[in-house]
Amino acid sequence: MHAGDRSLVTPRNLLLVGALAAACMALRLVQVPAAGMPASSLLYLQAGLLLTIAMFDASRRVLAVCIGATALVWMAQVWPVYGARALIGIPLYTLHFLIALAGARLAGWPRRDPAPIGTDDILRFVGAGLLLLPSISAAAAVLLPHWAFGTPAAELPMRLAQGAVATHLGILVLTLPAAFWLTESADAPRLSPGTVLPTLGFLALGFVLGRWQGTAFGESLGEWMLDYRLLAAAALAWCVMRFPARWSMPAIAGTMLILAYAVAERAGATPHPLEPVLLGLELVVLEVLLLVLHAVTRDGRLMRERLIEEAGNDSLTGLPNLKALRTRVSEDDGTDEELGYLVVDNADRLLAGLGLNAHTALMRAVAERLSERVQPYYVTSAQFVLMRRRDDHRHPDWQQVLQRLESFDFEWNGIRYRVVPYVGHARIRNSRASGLDAAIIAASQAAFQARSLREVMPIREGDTARMQDVAAAQRKKLDEASSTLASLRTGEVALYFQPMRRIGESEQMPVSAGEVVCRLRTPDGEWVSPARFTHELESAGRLVELDRAVIRELFRWIRVHRQQLGHLRHIGVNLTGQSLTSPGFVRELQTLMSNPPLPPDVFCFEITESAAISDLELSRRCLNELRTLGCHVAIDDFGTGVQSFERLKQLPFDLLKIDGSFVRNALHIDSDYQLVRASVTIAHAFGAEAVAEYVESPAILACMKELGVEWVQGNLFGKAAPIEWLTRSGPWPT
Secondary structure, three states, X not given: OOEOOEOOOOHHHHHHHHHHHHHHHHHOOOOOOOOOOOOOOOOOHHHXXXXXXXXXXXXXXXXXXXXXXXXXXXXXXXXXXXHHHHHHHHHHHHHHHHHHHHHHHHOOOOOOOOOOOOHHHHHHHHHHHHHHHHHHHHHHHHHHHHHHHOOOHHHHHHHHHHHHHHHHHHHHHHHHHHHHHHHHHHHOXXXXXXXXXXXXXXXXXXXXXXXXXXXXXXXXXXXXXXXXHHHHHHHHHXXXXXXXXXXXXXXXXXXXXXHHHHHHHHHHHOXXXXXXXXXXXXXXXXXXXXXXXXXXXXXXXXXXXXXXXXXXXXXXXXXXXXXXXXXXXXXXXXXXXXXEEEEEEOHHXXXXXXXXXXXXXXXXXXXXXHOOOEEEEEEEOOEEEEEEOOOOOOOOOHHHHHHHHHOOEEEEOOEEEEOEEEEEEEEOOOOOHHHHHHHHHHHHHHHHHHXXXXXXXXXXXXXXXXXXXXXXHHHHHHHHHHHHHHHHHOOOEEEEEEEXXXXXXXXXXXXXXXXXXXXXEOOOOOEEOHHHHHHHHHHOOOHHHHHHHHHHHHHHHHHHOHHHOOOOXXXXXXXXXXXXXXXXXXXXXXXXXXXXXXXXXXXXXXXXXXXXXXXXXXXXXXXXXXXXXXXEEEEEEEOOOOOOHHHHHHOOOOEEEEOHHHHOOOOOOHHHHHHHHHHHHHHHHOOOEEEEOOOOOHHHHHHHHHHOOOEEEOOOOOOOEEHHHHHOOOOOOO
């Protein structure tokens, strides 16, 4: 038997069924007096029980057993009087079995959907279970015995009315309250004293006032409740709105049982045979209104809980957010708690390189990885607040938290991403919002300072001296970056050039290939590499300005010295992902290349593999147009970014420049050697040539030649020097 995924045959449910079955047997003693008619019960609780079983028994086996047991009891009762004719019980209860199944199916049961019973389900049940089924069941229960036993025809109308009312009241008392109880009681909220005490007081006051204002106190409880059934309904409505189904449904069933008992008693004393029917219909209306009120109240509560849960979770990742953290701290009195702040470095590259889905999956994976040690709360992109787990009363070991992430590799569509975490931690001084905010700010500052220092240990807010030094260094760096970036607009860019050589080419030949790099002027007049300010440049969106300034200065310088540069065959120029997706930059580059100072095939535009390319289609179109003009395209720093093979297929390129961090250690670290060899294989598979960076010794050169690398670049052939060296004769500085 199933209620959603629940089985009716459990100790809890069997206790309920047993109690109701005992009540059913006791109420069979209630008589409906009619001239010449044997005593009969006006309440068939067994009918309600059988319909409940039919509604929840998807297998039908339990219903068949219960129907069979009921048939045996009935036949045992009538056998002493009618003998073998009592076997009419077999087709009679077979018919009852089919009627119960049909009634359950018409009411929409058994249900595969585990959703709670709604108002539509209640109204559907009223038509099938409270109106149609009692009439058909009563007809079967009266007409078949009439044919078998020869009961007087004059008694048929009364017996039909009695059977219909008894079945109707039995279903009313048991079936729907039991259905709500079985489908909701396991998930209902717990009672609180604030709910129980006012309710009990309300019920006691209503009972005393009603009895005091009514007739003699000697009046039976059932008669009194029937007279004041609207007051009883009001009390039940209060219970329905305040109590969960595990309490309110038994209250409804118990009240309806008492009222049905009173209806039966009154039926024996009234001269109006339709009065029990009308009272029964009135009880139906009361119960339906109570159950609809329960469904509406429950749905409202579930909606509020869902909204609260959604408000406490990030809409994109589904992870608990700061609102959930504030709720927890206020509930738990988080005074003297310690929280951590986690920054996952370079996650923006994953977002740009592989998309939002990959970034979201990374955030979820990080949270899952941490959840064994701490409870993470998502703040913003790649940032979390960390608290101890509620089931762990120890302060978190932040070093273990860091180690858990440092040993974690995130994989997405075959691409492996190494998480680079930084953690700061601080203590919550008080449970008020200001105390939590102060702790979050202090921990976040410590985490960002850990990132600035590339600190592999957690930084605590108490490291004041060190943090002040870091903050001062950060301010100085920001000031330098701001002044240096301003120099881009005034064209204060110095061009440098580092040679490249094809393997096998004579070293005596003049430099004919290489890569253009630049230097920016600091406020102190020092010329520094832009790599010093890469993060600031990217955050400020100034990488496009840097690329524009370099290309403008390069083309200007080439035009001035064109006559001395006839030997040049390859000039590598770096482009960032921001530039490739900037329509203004692309238009200017196309304009410059429409009238280049050297043949287009001399220029090779290098795209860093980890470049944050937000619009792949626009980037691919730009690179294809450059190749159409005769230019070359290279993928730079291959092996350090987050590009997938699918991305390599989508970006056209002629050269694959293997990152120098692998090349320089290829002789000593087998994994780096294998990475270089794999990169060469990939380059050749895409029809491109391989370039090895950081070639600094003859031994590395020989290794690269053995692996099939076509081009080499590094201090062995010349370091980056001012571009003016291209106009001079003599050896390149090394």
